[in-house]
Amino acid sequence: AQSVTQLDSQVPVFEEAPVELRCNYSSSVSVYLFWYVQYPNQGLQLLLKYLSGSTLVKGINGFEAEFNKSQTSFHLRKPSVHISDTAEYFCAVTPTHSGAGSYQLTFGKGTKLSVIP
Amino acid sequence: EAGVAQSPRYKIIEKRQSVAFWCNPISGHATLYWYQQILGQGPKLLIQFQNNGVVDDSQLPKDRFSAERLKGVDSTLKIQPAKLEDSAVYLCASSLDRGSGNEQFFGPGTRLTVL
Numbered sequence: 001a002q003s004v005t006q007l008d009s010q011v012p013v014f015e016e017a018p019v020e021l022r023c024n025y026s027s028s029v030s031v032y033l034f035w036y037v038q039y040p041n042q043g044l045q046l047l048l049k050y051l052s053g054s055t056l057v058k059g060i061n062g063f064e065a066e067f068n069k070s071q072t073s074f075h076l077r078k079p080s081v082h083i084s085d086t087a088e089y090f091c092a093v094t095p096t097h098s099g100a101g102s103y104q105l106t107f108g109k110g111t112k113l114s115v116i117p
Numbered sequence: 118e119a120g121v122a123q124s125p126r127y128k129i130i131e132k133r134q135s136v137a138f139w140c141n142p143i144s145g146h147a148t149l150y151w152y153q154q155i156l157g158q159g160p161k162l163l164i165q166f167q168n169n170g171v172v173d174d175s176q177l178p179k180d181r182f183s184a185e186r187l188k189g190v191d192s193t194l195k196i197q198p199a200k201l202e203d204s205a206v207y208l209c210a211s212s213l214d215r216g217s218g219n220e221q222f223f224g225p226g227t228r229l230t231v232l
Contacts, residue, residue: 004159032218036223041225042225042226043121043208043210043223043224043225043226044160044208044210044223045223046220046221046222049218049220051218090159090160092159103215103216103219104150104162104165104173105160105162105221107159107160107161108159109157109158109159110157110158110159
């Protein structure tokens with residue numbers, strides 16, 4: 001089984017300031033990692049994912065994340081945030097292999113990012 | 118390409134009533150998922166279909182929830198009878214196939230309020 005912990009439930013940040021949203025995971029098997037964004041009254045949209053290769057992953061809207069296997073972390077960063085980045089962000093994992101055929105995503109509880117003008 | 122469609126967007130019912138949600142995935146996507154997102158939490162998988170077969174329904178409360186994807190395309194999720202704790206957003210997602218590297222595309226969700 002997998003679990004995901006998002007350490008901050010809310011993060012306020014001023015416009016054009018940098019931001020880091022923290023994510024730690026626990027799993028007994030290898031996992032792939034994802035960050036999703038959810039704007040108000042909308043579904044989830046994939047920001048970026050780590051499957052293999054370089055541990056620094058770049059996504060849409062200027063976001064990037066770094067996979068750290070030893071610390072079981074996958075923190076999301078953006079060097080300069082915009083008002084339009086105000087949303088809820090979810091970290092998720094899925095096993096790389098599943099004998100039962102189910103590759104369900106296990107999500108964290110989310111971090112609400114509020115960008116202050 | 119058209120995204121995942123869900124209806125209705127909002128539903129308010131009283132406890133013990135029944136309700137149904139509909140999802141139409143992206144054309145050609147073999148895998149369909151239903152998630153429950155309770156306020157303040159991340160989405161939790163209820164059921165996963167591969168074409169018209171169930172892959173995983175281990176977290177579906179089968180005494181009151183049911184789901185079907187008869188022709189391997191659109192899907193319906195039903196709750197009968199509803200309880201107060203079923204108040205949540207129900208998200209439908211689809212992916213090209215069920216491998217873990219396949220991106221899941223989410224619909225806008227149906228917000229259910231049970232009074």
